[in-house]
Amino acid sequence: MNEDNLSVERRRRVNRIKRYILVLVIILLITPTVISIYAMNRLSVINNTVDELQKKLDEVELTYLLKETAKDSLEDIQVQEPEEVLEEEPEIESEKDLPDDYRSVYLTFDDGPSVYTSQILDILDSYGVKATFFVTGAQKDAHPEWYKEIVERGHTIGMHSYTHVYSSVYADEDAFVDDIEQIHQYILDTTGINSSFYRFPGGSSNRVSSLSMDELCKLVHSRGYEYYDWNVSSQDASNPTPSSQTIVNNVLTGIGKHQQSIVLMHDSGDKYATVQALPSIIEGIQKKEKTVILPISMNTKPVWHVSADESED
Ligand SMILES: [Zn+2]
Structure with a gap:
């Protein structure tokens, strides 16, 4: 078990x-x-x-x-x-920079300098604009500094005869040559500028000269100078002097008709309406599209009332 x-x-x-x-x-x-x-x-x-x-x-x-x-x-x-x-x-400072579709406007002042020239230079400066002054010798003794100021502030200085007295300037060809050489020499001595730009007193189409203007145009060219008439007149030298608004209208209407406008104005001592008109003239031009204001230079095509070419070969 x-x-x-x-x-x-x-x-x-x-x-x-x-x-x-x-x-x-x-x-x-x-x-x-x-x-x-x-x-x-x-x-x-x-x-x-x-x-x-x-x-x-x-x-x-x-x-x-x-x-x-x-x-x-x-x-x-x-x-x-x-x-x-x-x-x-585009930056346009001379004709070389000018596109084909642009208008050019040349503001020119005759018969100065005077007490108003400095004011005109101030206005031009404030708009950044350069112009051309065709001066006489009238202020040569009293105010040589007025001539210098035009050049020092960057504008073109041209000749408009030494005396601007028609009977003297156009007395005969010798008198004409003496006169143009006197103003040329005075500008050179005073400003250092060897100016080659000339405007006939009364323009090349004046009716005060008893001499042949064709011959005088040839004479100007033979001395190495170029003459510039105008194709737009401000009519500021009309008698009685027009209002500044009329001067503005004359200029702005005139430049609308040309691709290249040379505008006649005056900076003499009795042309205050021109000083008053100038700001509106510049503003009106600067508002226009593709339009520039230039000073006359060696590249500026002249406007002629009487053509020197017809009397030359
Ligand atoms: Zn004049």
């Missing part, structure tokens, strides 16, 4: 141990498999995530590239802007 009991007990223990071993073997076999399956699942999920991230990265890169390209295009467009601004407002 005891032996039987012991035998049964041993067999049970052996069987229990066998079961333990079996369970252990099963656990040892299954666990790696489960771990492998789990790991493969995780790997697959990670792979999918990496793929998605790569796609997003590609999209971000593409967007960045597109933005950079667009920015470059914008920069190309912006670079052209300063050129457009330059085209709108």
Whole structure:
């Protein structure tokens, strides 16, 4: 009984141990498999995530590239802007810079200088405008500084005879030559300018000279000078003197008719209406499109009432 009991007990223990071993073997076999399956699942999920991230990265890169390209295009467009601004407002200081479709206006003042010349120079300065002064020798003793001021402030000085007395200037050809050489020499001595610009007293079409104006035009050219008449008159020398508003209207209407206008005005001591008219004249011209005010220079095409060419070969 005891032996039987012991035998049964041993067999049970052996069987229990066998079961333990079996369970252990099963656990040892299954666990790696489960771990492998789990790991493969995780790997697959990670792979999918990496793929998605790569796609997003590609999209971000593409967007960045597109933005950079667009920015470059914008920069190309912006670079052209300063050129457009330059085209709108060209800097024109002489005939050489003048586009074909521009009008040029030359403001000329005869019979000075006088007490009003300085005021006229102030007005011209305030608008940044250069003009031309055809002077006589009338103030040579009293006010040589008035001649100098015209030149020092950057304007063109021209000759308008020494005496402006018709009977003397046009007495005969010798008298005419003496007169023009006297004013030429006076301007040279006083201002240092070797002026070659001349305006006949009364213009080349004057009716006061008993001499042939054709011959005098030839004489002026033969001495190396050029004469300038006008194609727009302010009529400020009319008698009685017109109002400043009429002077403004005369000038602005006149320059509307010409591509190149040479405007006749006076800065003599009895022409205050001209001083009063000048700001409105300049403003009216500067408001016109593609119109510039220039001083007479060697490049200025002259306006002639009597043509010297017809009497020359
Ligand atoms: Zn005159």
